Amino acid sequence: MNRHPQQRIAVAGAGLLGRLLAWQLLRDGHAVTLYDAGDLATPPAAAWTAAGMVAPLAETVVGERCIYAMGRVALERWPQWLDKLQAPGLWHPHGSLVVAHPQDENELTQFRRDLDDAIGQPAGYRALDAAGIHALEPGLAGFRHGLYLADEAHLDNRGLLNRLLEAILELGGECHAHTPVTPHPGEIATPSGRRTFDLVLDCRGHGAKPSHPTLRGVRGETLHVHTDEVKLSRAVRLMHPRYQLYVVPKPGGHFVIGATSIESEDRSPISLQSSLELSSALYTLSPAFAEARILEQGVNLRPAFRDNLPHVTRGDGLIGANGLFRHGYLLAPAVVDHVLAEIRGEGERPFAAVLSAAAPQESLP
Ligand SMILES: Cc1cc2nc3c(=O)[nH]c(=O)nc-3n(C[C@H](O)[C@H](O)[C@H](O)COP(=O)(O)OP(=O)(O)OC[C@H]3O[C@@H](n4cnc5c(N)ncnc54)[C@H](O)[C@@H]3O)c2cc1C
Structure with missing residues (x-):
């Protein structure tokens, strides 16, 4: 009552x-x-x-410590709410994976240090070698080192x-x-x-x-693609010296690749450079993405103080x-x-x- x-x-x-x-x-x-x-x-x-990632660890690296504490609430609350909405299948609590190509492994090392500094020990990740990455995500190709952030999730x-x-x-x-x-x-x-x-x-x-x-609005651009050639069970972040991009699996062989972060309130369509960076990052995760079909290019403004x-x-x-x-x-x-x-x-x-x-x-x- x-x-x-x-x-x-x-x-x-x-x-x-x-x-x-x-x-x-x-x-x-x-x-x-x-x-x-x-x-x-x-x-x-x-x-x-948005891509719908619920990433308290990775987001605390780029934000304030309180984001981690608030993010922990999300890990508890989303499954409860989705249960009440009778839509539990929208929640994917399978962690996330962070990888870097061999030439960019310094970025992964730095991310790991930043994570330790931001969260303190134990930082809630597991270091993986090539076999560990393959065991989690057989669809990825050519990565020697990665981090598995078990306490992360994504939503449909x-x-x-x-x-x-x-x-x-x-x-x-x-x-x-x-x-x-x-x-x-x-x-x-x-x-x-x-x-x-x-x-x-x-x-x-x-x-x-x-x-x-x-x-202010912070411009973010995404690509939505479809392919049946690659399967991913969790969000994958790719560390790179110039950008950090991620791929999030969605139902029906769809993937969201994102996202740029540009201090601009311009809502015009995605730039050629962003489109190239997002699609080449995807292709380097696995050449099997080459035949993926681009369904949508997303642009929106993140509201920020x-x-x-x-x-x-x-x-x-x-x-x-x-x-x-x-x-x-x-x-x-x-x-x-x-x-x-x-x-x-x-x-x-x-x-x-x-x-x-x-x-x-x-x-x-
Ligand atoms: C590319 C991109 C990727 C993102 N990925 C993630 C992610 O993976 N994980 C994550 O946690 N967050 C992500 N975000 C951030 C997240 O989307 C936003 O923080 C969140 O949507 C903000 O919620 P909101 O309800 O405040 O605003 P919004 O979701 O933007 O909703 C505002 C609504 O208000 C309406 N509106 C505006 N003006 C008026 C008006 N005058 N009258 C009536 N209605 C109006 C709009 O039409 C809109 O529907 C991402 C954002 C972007 C752009």
Whole structure:
């Protein structure tokens, strides 16, 4: 039985945070209205472009230590949520593999040192030789050394977003596609007028920039390919002196190769250079990828604050959650737990020091 008074709640943005929060709030018995500027079946969200890796170890190497602690929450929460969504097959907890070609093995050594520094001992990886790599991923060719990060996972993120939308509709959520909105305390401004609510959640990702001038978009490009010639069971990261790329297996012989990280808010199509780097990285993982068919080229903006950490802002009648940057699937569970605790008035908010802190205001140099 719901212990909380039912509220009329509007959620602006049906990307990752918007869908997760709408679903959870409907489960809590609230009346939820969800708006997105784009289509709901193939949303313009970064969450749709993303690879869906849940990588607390590898992401802590490039981020703050608190990412690791929040990421550990994700490893626990995703299987629970997917169970409730009756979609456990979307979760792939088989670890991830980090490899480098023989000429780039210094990069692997450095990554291992960085991992030790970032996490401390034991850092939760296992060093592999060629036989160990082959045992895990027989589809890879020519690697002598690698690292197996057992405590990492990936999600079928598009399957998740679709399932969340179904669940929201099943629970009676009201959904509006192609409706760009402006959230205000207790009110949503739509192209056709204003509507009042008890509470408004701003989950617009990079679309919230007009409300948060210090929010920036970090361009990320991906390729989606299909082949039946190569099988992978887990995400594979390729260390390289100029870029670090990954390949994430998706259902039906699909793979996502990503991702560039460019300090630009340009949403124009993928550049020739990025396309070449992504496809050649894939080809060097295994020549069997040569005949893969390129299905899609993805471009989107990761929403980031100056400190590259997520922040939750709370005012009367308006809560904003944003800044998930490159760690959306990794950090969303901790952020969603925090926002729900705010709404439910629960005391336990383990990441309040990070999430409730004001986002840094200074602009980029
Ligand atoms: C190439 C790429 C790869 C990535 N890979 C990973 C990964 O492997 N693992 C990981 O953890 N993270 C990854 N990420 C990051 C992750 O996708 C984001 O952190 C996450 O999607 C942010 O969630 P969000 O809900 O804040 O924003 P989004 O998912 O972008 O959703 C925002 C939604 O708001 C809507 N919107 C915007 N403005 C308005 C408006 N005015 N009115 C109504 N709706 C509006 C948008 O249409 C969109 O649907 C990746 C991102 C990119 C770009």
